[in-house]
Amino acid sequence: MVVVERDQGVRSSGSPVDVREPAYDVVEGLGLLPRLRDVATDVREVAFVDAVGHRVAALGTRRSRDRELEVDRTDLSAALVDVARPVAEFRFGEAVAGIRPDARGAEVIFERSAAERFDLVVGSDGVHSRVRRLVFGPEAGYVRQLGMYVATVRLSGVAQRGDPVLMHNVPDAAVAVHPAGGRPGVAFLFRSARRIDPRDAVASRALLAEVYGSLRWRVPELLAAYLAAADTYFDAVCRVRTPTWSHGPVTLLGDAASCVSLFGDGSTAAIVGAWTLAESLDGHDSLPAALADYERRHRGFAARGQRAVPVVSHLLVPSTRIGVGVRNAALRVVGRRSTTR
Numbered sequence: 001m002v003v004v005e006r007d008q009g010v011r012s013s014g015s016p017v018d019v020r021e022p023a024y025d026v027v028e029g030l031g032l033l034p035r036l037r038d039v040a041t042d043v044r045e046v047a048f049v050d051a052v053g054h055r056v057a058a059l060g061t062r063r064s065r066d067r068e069l070e071v072d073r074t075d076l077s078a079a080l081v082d083v084a085r086p087v088a089e090f091r092f093g094e095a096v097a098g099i100r101p102d103a104r105g106a107e108v109i110f111e112r113s114a115a116e117r118f119d120l121v122v123g124s125d126g127v128h129s130r131v132r133r134l135v136f137g138p139e140a141g142y143v144r145q146l147g148m149y150v151a152t153v154r155l156s157g158v159a160q161r162g163d164p165v166l167m168h169n170v171p172d173a174a175v176a177v178h179p180a181g182g183r184p185g186v187a188f189l190f191r192s193a194r195r196i197d198p199r200d201a202v203a204s205r206a207l208l209a210e211v212y213g214s215l216r217w218r219v220p221e222l223l224a225a226y227l228a229a230a231d232t233y234f235d236a237v238c239r240v241r242t243p244t245w246s247h248g249p250v251t252l253l254g255d256a257a258s259c260v261s262l263f264g265d266g267s268t269a270a271i272v273g274a275w276t277l278a279e280s281l282d283g284h285d286s287l288p289a290a291l292a293d294y295e296r297r298h299r300g301f302a303a304r305g306q307r308a309v310p311v312v313s314h315l316l317v318p319s320t321r322i323g324v325g326v327r328n329a330a331l332r333v334v335g336r337r338s339t340t341r
C-alpha cells in the first residue's frame, strides 16, 4: 500500500479535531489511546464573552464523559501515520497528477516519480480533492460554498489544556481562541456575500481585515497576529456531496467524499469511513462488491454530520444582534437547569 501526501511531512499546523464514537473505538483498537490521551486537549466548554471580555454564556463541548477525544489534527495524523508505517509506504512531498482507470485497476501518474499501477486508488485528499476532480469531474459539480469563511492561525504563548474556548460574537462573525492542548490558536468564522478565491492571500486578508477591523475584545491583537503570520489557513466553508463515491477502481474517503468542511464531525467520519472501507475490502473478493458495501454502510453515517450544519452554524455564528442575545440567554437557562439538577 502506498500513501501519497503532497506536504513534506506530517503537517505542522492544524486545528483541534474530535475523535468521537465510533472513531474512538477505531483508535482504541489500533492501540493509539495512550498516545492520543497524552496530547488531547481537556476542553469542556465554549465560553461566550462580550466586547470587554465578560463571560455571558457557555456551551458544553463533550457528548460523552469518557469516550471521546479532542486532538490537534497534526498529532492525530502523526499517530495514524506511525501506526500504519509497518503496512504502508509513505511518500511525502508527492502528489497524484493523473489517473488512468482500466479493467484491471488504474495507472497513477505522479508529479515527481514514475507512473505505477494499483488495484485500487483511494482519494482521501480533502475538500478540494484532486483525485475527485481527475476522475469524477470539476469541483463545481460536488462542492458548494455555504457563504461562510474560516481563517485560523497558531498564536504565540501557551495556554492551559483545560482552558475553555473563548468566543466573541457580533452578527455574522465570530472569533474564538482555542487552548489547543497548550499551543493556542485563533479561528475567525464569518458570513460574507463577497465571493473571493480563498487561495488568494491578498484578497482573503483584506476581507478578514474588513470584517474584523472594528471589533473589540482581543480582536485587534488576534487580527494582527493573523496578518503577520506566514502559516495561516483560510478557506470557504464548503459542503461536499457526491452522488456516488466510486468510479471503477477509484473511491473517495473523508472530506473528499462527503463533508461540511468545518462543522459536522469530519475527522470522526473520515476515521470511521477508512475503517469501514478496510472491512468491506476484507470481506469481499470482488472490488465492485466491496466498494458498494463500503458506500452502503458508511453513507448514512457521513450524512448525519451534514444534517446538523444549519443549527450548529447559527448557534456559533448568529446573524443578528437579537440572535446573539437569544442564543446567550437560552444557554444561560440551560446552564442553570443543568447545575441545579
Ligand SMILES: Cc1cc2nc3c(=O)[nH]c(=O)nc-3n(C[C@H](O)[C@H](O)[C@H](O)COP(=O)(O)OP(=O)(O)OC[C@H]3O[C@@H](n4cnc5c(N)ncnc54)[C@H](O)[C@@H]3O)c2cc1C
Binding pocket: 004, 005, 006, 007, 011, 015, 016, 017, 018, 019, 073, 094, 095, 096, 124, 125, 126, 127, 128, 129, 130, 131, 150, 152, 187, 253, 254, 255, 256, 259, 261, 262, 263, 264, 265, 266, 267, 268, 270
Ligand atoms: C478550521 C477547521 C476546524 C475543524 N474543526 C473540526 C472539529 O472540531 N472536529 C472535527 O471533527 N472536524 C473538524 N474539522 C474538519 C476536519 O479537519 C476534517 O473533516 C478532517 O480533517 C477530514 O480528514 P481528511 O483526511 O478527509 O482530509 P484532510 O484532513 O483535509 O486531509 C487531506 C490530506 O490530503 C493532502 N492532499 C491534498 N491534496 C493532495 C494532493 N493533490 N496530493 C497529495 N496529497 C494531497 C493534504 O495535504 C492533507 O494532508 C475542521 C476543519 C477546519 C478547516
